[in-house]
Amino acid sequence: MVKFNNDDFFIVTGANSGIGKSIALKISELGGTVIAVGRNIENLNKLKEDSNYGKNIHIEVKDLVEDVESIDKWFTELKNRFGKFRGMVLSAGLLDIIPINALSLKKAKSLFDINYFVNLYMCKYFSDNRNNVGEGASIVVLSSIASIKGDVGIINYSASKGAINSMVKSMAVEFSKKKIRVNSVLPGFVLTEMIDKWKNVYTDEYIESMNTKYPLGIGKPEYIADTVCFLLSDSAKWITGQNISVDGGASIA
Template identity: 35%
Template sequence: MNLFSREQYILVTGASSGIGRACAMLCNARGASVIACGRNEARLREAQAKCASPAHWHNETKDLLAELESLPQWVAALRQKYGRLWGLIHAAGEGRLDSIACFELAEAKRHHDLNFFAPMQLARGFADRRNFLKGGAMLFLSSASAVYPEKGHCVYGAAKAALATAMKSVSQEMAAKGLRVHCLAPGWIRTPMLDAATKSMGESYAAREEGRYPLGFGEPEDVAEMAVFLLSEKARWITGQNFVLGGGCY
């Protein structure tokens, strides 16, 4: 079932892997034209070859952290290239396990640049009336750790909590302008982030964590289904929420 038309362009960051890739693939399959952003051009091309409509999948290689200050101008350039954008799914980011005993200021600042300031810069660009279609939406990947803080997610959870709080405020600002704003806060999803945590902490850690989830760990497609619905006109009366997706854990 199509939820979009090919005239509705959706920018998806982090589209080369994990949740971002699943979101981009599903948006494309449901009828949208996708602007797939990622750092790895080869993986973007691979995803394009496997999507439902490769002709309506457009790759944009971008390192968001390296070009943080110019991201609003980049969004404007995409509008000039493709026309006004219907939606944004910001899935690019980085997870980490940390503790106050290992806190390092420089690394914490870099982490916040990527997980808070980069999405804020994208939101600033997208929220310009010239760049979006009325009725569209922005969606940002937060984390269950932002709502239910856990040991080991000190810096990561704080960055995602800041993002969710900021987007709640932005949703109030943009509602009158016809732009909806959402956050999704997944728990553990089978992505490279989970693989990295398992490699760092061991298989016993992953097994213990999965035991907390009545429905087991999620798949990227589980998050994508919710994200695509929220970007569609089916969700025209929903804005300003931070939906926790936790498989019954939270």
């Protein structure tokens, strides 16, 4: 059984919606303290209201791509406010469904900013000895089964998630000296606000067909949150550098 203490501080990005919100709720329910990062103050307030453990959730409004290189100043400020971090979950990300002939370099790079470079820099500053607890520290980055299974219109998105899978492997080796574990989780199709934004692609018929294609049916955010909390905990103390699919069997069917 996974349990955290209220002096276990976890940063969660993308905490105002979908999978990140579910992870923030779960960590707070398990006793940990969450620094919930998002751009939308109303949704972050709603997260606190929706939690039975709202006192364990601290809201932090931040657009992560605004100035990626200055993330270090913000990170230090957070550490000064809360103390050293036990863990970090990087769930903020964007999906862009676009055929390659319509993809510009500017658009391709801007997706990598939020899906890859922000995560790289967040890990860089988390790994500073002044910012994490050392032994027991754990990072989980949200990738996608799109990184291992092809589909139409998501070439750049898939590549941005593939970059995460590779990143965590070398990072796990480098960070092992600091006793920090780092893994990625690859969700399959999970109904969230991200899917709602692409209603023209993910129609009701499409969702129905996915539900029958997935051996265990399509997912819910809490299925991902359960795995992420396990990976953050000491129950996963011998797991690092792994890309873990949580996808109802979609990637093997």
